[in-house]
Amino acid sequence: MYNHLQRLNAVFTFALTVAFTLAFTVAYTSLWIPNSAQADVTLKAIKVRKGASVYDGYDPQARRAHYASLAFDIEADVASLFHWNAKQVFMMIVAEYTTPTNSVNKVVLWDSIIQSPEDAQFHLKKYRNKYLFRDYDEVFGATEANLTVYWDVTPYIGFLNMDRYAKTSQPILFPRHQPGVNSYSL
């Protein structure tokens, strides 16, 4: 505190310490802000076809794999996730199922980054899966799967914590278990 440089140093270092404490307080308190966000996904149609994917051309197993094409409606209102420390919301639809060989399977079918509360209310109709849906085995070993919406609030400062709206409207029934057809609509 004796001369200019020492005072500058003292103020700057103390300001940094306090800024870190302030940042931690903001990060910690914004974890507990309640929200009333909800998102529903409704399956409209599913088709399973056998073949190679244009995206998966270098995978020799892809030729024999089964791919599922889905059409679903998404009705979401996640505007209340935008608290003062929220930069954006990452939202994804995950198909979860169990097969005899793998007990936990999670496949991301669709995702979206929502950057403002104005864009956080939407009703998308007959959307198809953005990413390929195939099993780890070549053929779907499961009889049914559940669609779940997960979301993730990206804060300006703080922790990423994934939350989910676990209201699955109905399970997907894979059509190969229905004799005679390989697709159906709801």
Next chain:
Amino acid sequence: MSSISAALEGTIDFQGQVLAEKITQIGIILAAVLAFAVGQFFQSFELLLLVFGGGVVITLLAVLPPWPMYNRHPVSWLKPLVEQSQPGNAIHQLTSESESEAEKNNTK
């Protein structure tokens, strides 16, 4: 030249240093508390950063320049003692010793 370097140095006295330290701590902590409250109230992270930054700048303005309130208690040093001449101690002979001898010569 010495006055320019003194102005650049901006020294303050010991009591002033205690005061400056206190003002730094109170100012910045107050800025942080106010920033959190304002940000929370207006639900704006940007406002939090602006209020905290503004508080730090105000604290710097209050503490950095050697304001007169930091120099109210200048240290009063004792008057230098006249030392006896010792052989081989050239520094003493140069400063206090030679001056006092000159004074004696003048009185004679």
